[in-house]
Amino acid sequence: MTRRVVVTGLGIVSPLGCGVELVWRRLIGGCSGLRLLADEIADDLPAKVGGIVQDRTTDPEGGFDPEISTSRKELKKMARFIQMAMVAADEALTDAGWIPQTNHDRERTATIVASGIGGFPALAHAVRTGESPGVRRLSPFTIPSFLSNLAAGQISIKHQFRGRLVAP
Numbered sequence: 001m002t003r004r005v006v007v008t009g010l011g012i013v014s015p016l017g018c019g020v021e022l023v024w025r026r027l028i029g030g031c032s033g034l035r036l037l038a039d040e041i042a043d044d045l046p047a048k049v050g051g052i053v054q055d056r057t058t059d060p061e062g063g064f065d066p067e068i069s070t071s072r073k074e075l076k077k078m079a080r081f082i083q084m085a086m087v088a089a090d091e092a093l094t095d096a097g098w099i100p101q102t103n104h105d106r107e108r109t110a111t112i113v114a115s116g117i118g119g120f121p122a123l124a125h126a127v128r129t130g131e132s133p134g135v136r137r138l139s140p141f142t143i144p145s146f147l148s149n150l151a152a153g154q155i156s157i158k159h160q161f162r163g164r165l166v167a168p
Contacts, residue, residue, distance in 0.1 A: 093159065100160075112166040151167070
């Protein structure tokens with residue numbers, strides 16, 4: 001049995017900014033999200049340019065602000081890629097006007113978020129902490145912070161979706 005999937009809402013967090021309207025305006029205006037990378041990031045790399053998602057300090061109009069979607073307390077448990085997924089998902093749900101009220105609607109709402117590697121910085125930090133000062137210094141939220149399926153998981157938890165959860 002073939003089922004149709006329809007995208008009814010859009011959300012974006014990108015090096016061009018956050019928010020579909022703003023990013024589209026910048027894209028059409030010929031803006032680029034690529035920037036010269038800081039020496040601490042690219043000092044020993046041949047490539048010195050990359051796409052970095054800016055925060056509100058460097059991009060007051062479209063910079064990334066995870067607190068528009070998630071409380072400070074919850075943010076401490078999430079890697080940055082999860083925070084970005086939460087912001088983009090909230091925008092997409094608002095754009096779609098989708099707020100499932102019944103169990104039936106929640107069960108029919110899937111959450112699908114793709115990530116190449118998940119929270120790589122959190123994983124690297126965990127390795128360094130494990131080596132010194134030791135694994136006892138790791139937070140109990142360490143593993144959940146870098147699992148790639150936790151972006152979809154956190155979105156589902158927040159919005160009480162009960163449909164399929166997929167992390168391709």
